[in-house]
Amino acid sequence: MYKSVDQFMDYVIAKNPGENEFHQAVREVISSIWNFLQDNQHYLHNNILERIVEPERVITFRVSWRDDQGKINVNRGFRIQFNSAIGPYKGGLRFHSSVNLGILKFLAFEQIFKNSLTTLPMGGGKGGSDFDPKGKSDNEIMSFCQSFMSELYRHIGSNTDIPAGDIGVGGREIGYLFGQYKKITNRFLGVLTGKGINWGGSLIRPEATGYGAVYFAQEMLNTKKLNFSNKKVLISGSGNVAQYAAEKVIQLGGKVLSMSDSSGTVYDKDGIDNKKLSWIMNLKNVKRGRIKEFAQEYNVDYLEGEKPWGIKCDIAIPCATQNEIDEDDASTLIKNGCICMVEGANMPNNSDAAELFNDKILFGPGKAANAGGVAVSGLEMSQNSMRINWSSQEVDAKLNDIMKNIHNQCVEHGRNGDRIDYIQGANISGFIKVADAMLDQGCV
Numbered sequence: 001m002y003k004s005v006d007q008f009m010d011y012v013i014a015k016n017p018g019e020n021e022f023h024q025a026v027r028e029v030i031s032s033i034w035n036f037l038q039d040n041q042h043y044l045h046n047n048i049l050e051r052i053v054e055p056e057r058v059i060t061f062r063v064s065w066r067d068d069q070g071k072i073n074v075n076r077g078f079r080i081q082f083n084s085a086i087g088p089y090k091g092g093l094r095f096h097s098s099v100n101l102g103i104l105k106f107l108a109f110e111q112i113f114k115n116s117l118t119t120l121p122m123g124g125g126k127g128g129s130d131f132d133p134k135g136k137s138d139n140e141i142m143s144f145c146q147s148f149m150s151e152l153y154r155h156i157g158s159n160t161d162i163p164a165g166d167i168g169v170g171g172r173e174i175g176y177l178f179g180q181y182k183k184i185t186n187r188f189l190g191v192l193t194g195k196g197i198n199w200g201g202s203l204i205r206p207e208a209t210g211y212g213a214v215y216f217a218q219e220m221l222n223t224k225k226l227n228f229s230n231k232k233v234l235i236s237g238s239g240n241v242a243q244y245a246a247e248k249v250i251q252l253g254g255k256v257l258s259m260s261d262s263s264g265t266v267y268d269k270d271g272i273d274n275k276k277l278s279w280i281m282n283l284k285n286v287k288r289g290r291i292k293e294f295a296q297e298y299n300v301d302y303l304e305g306e307k308p309w310g311i312k313c314d315i316a317i318p319c320a321t322q323n324e325i326d327e328d329d330a331s332t333l334i335k336n337g338c339i340c341m342v343e344g345a346n347m348p349n350n351s352d353a354a355e356l357f358n359d360k361i362l363f364g365p366g367k368a369a370n371a372g373g374v375a376v377s378g379l380e381m382s383q384n385s386m387r388i389n390w391s392s393q394e395v396d397a398k399l400n401d402i403m404k405n406i407h408n409q410c411v412e413h414g415r416n417g418d419r420i421d422y423i424q425g426a427n428i429s430g431f432i433k434v435a436d437a438m439l440d441q442g443c444v
């Protein structure tokens with residue numbers, strides 16, 4: 001039996017060398033549930049810890065595809081089927097040049113607890129490729145997606161593993177992946193979520209992660225009798241999650257001061273309003289341009305190569321990628337008056353930054369705050385099984401309820417005097433359901 005978090009982490013690190021993001025995600029979960037485990041020794045006696053950090057299955061495969069010049073390119077494809085104790089594996093696909101085994105294992109590990117928090121029956125998985133979609137033609141994206149699915153199809157299924165989008169995978173990619181799955185198997189199944197609305201998709205799935213993060217923030221603010229009205233909000237990223245977080249903040253009367261991409265940040269002192277946001281959506285989703293073009297079009301500041309965290313704000317919603325905020329950024333944000341940090345992205349704060357925020361201000365960890373996306377994916381699966389479609393209002397109301405429920409779970413297991421430790425609350429709640437299911441199902 002492990003005597004300390006450090007001793008357990010020595011085991012994890014020795015067994016998974018070089019997978020830094022995975023170590024980071026595991027350490028966060030294990031340290032925040034450690035005291036709970038000491039009071040609930042049956043989890044330790046049944047060795048749930050070693051079992052829960054070992055993926056049930058890891059699949060890697062070659063993806064060969066032809067570019068527009070006719071040259072054959074090779075990428076690596078992955079699917080991590082981490083835990084199926086409470087439902088079929090469920091989680092997104094990421095296409096980004098940085099993708100490697102350690103990053104996908106961190107994402108799949110987080111997904112186990114996130115999916116558990118949603119209250120829906122979904123296990124944890126993640127996948128993707130080191131394919132870089134930047135600058136690729138539509139035809140090249142399709143060629144890659146078809147080749148990727150030509151191998152992935154044999155490992156997934158509507159009751160086995162249901163992938164969706166993540167960085168670099170949106171509606172266009174899900175369409176090409178679904179088309180290839182259907183062609184190979186001759187089956188029209190709910191085997192992917194984030195599908196187009198005319199062929200099995202759910203209303204509100206594109207909006208769900210961003211909206212859900214803002215609903216979660218509203219719940220956190222509410223514990224202090226605060227709300228979004230007239231609050232200055234920093235958003236990073238300008239993809240799916242960022243766009244709909246911005247849309248909801250604007251609807252609730254907040255002022256969105258920034259958005260960004262990997263090249264830099266736009267700082268709009270007047271606030272990005274609905275008209276400007278729809279310009280950005282067209283830029284990113286249709287023209288596939290850079291955020292700098294927004295600064296040129298609307299004559300606002302462009303901070304080349306910078307992140308938004310030096311700008312004074314009340315609320316920060318990072319929606320780009322992991323470890324985009326370090327301890328210095330966190331100190332600056334707190335010093336500048338930030339009262340609430342909501343993780344739209346997965347693990348956007350490094351460990352030191354997350355700890356600082358969690359001690360000092362309202363801190364919504366990703367596995368709770370961004371669970372709205374996968375929650376509505378779960379609702380898409382339900383609609384597919386029933387062969388019906390719910391209205392936007394119905395799905396949005398269910399999403400709002402789910403985010404409130406996740407907030408309640410964080411309060412239940414994270415209350416510490418008059419303070420709520422959301423990291424502890426989310427991890428303990430997420431863990432109990434999965435660990436109990438593993439115990440029920442025996443030594444598998």
Ligand code: NDP
Pocket residue numbers: 165166167168169170209237238239240241242260261262263319320321322344345346370371373374
């Ligand atoms: P998109 O691909 O739609 O957008 C990603 C955005 O983040 C882009 O603006 C991109 O800029 C920026 N970005 C990506 N990587 C980096 C990097 N290494 N450095 C700086 N900027 C970067 O992805 P999503 O909006 O779907 O995902 C954003 C985050 O939200 C991720 O952490 C994802 O895991 C998480 N998430 C997504 C969910 C979903 O349903 N889509 C659900 C829950 C969490 P550029 O174009 O220059 O690369």
Ligand code: 2IT
Pocket residue numbers: 090091092093114162163164165166193346370371373374375377
């Ligand atoms: O990180 C995430 O939760 C996602 N990318 C969404 C996963 C999903 O299955 O909708």
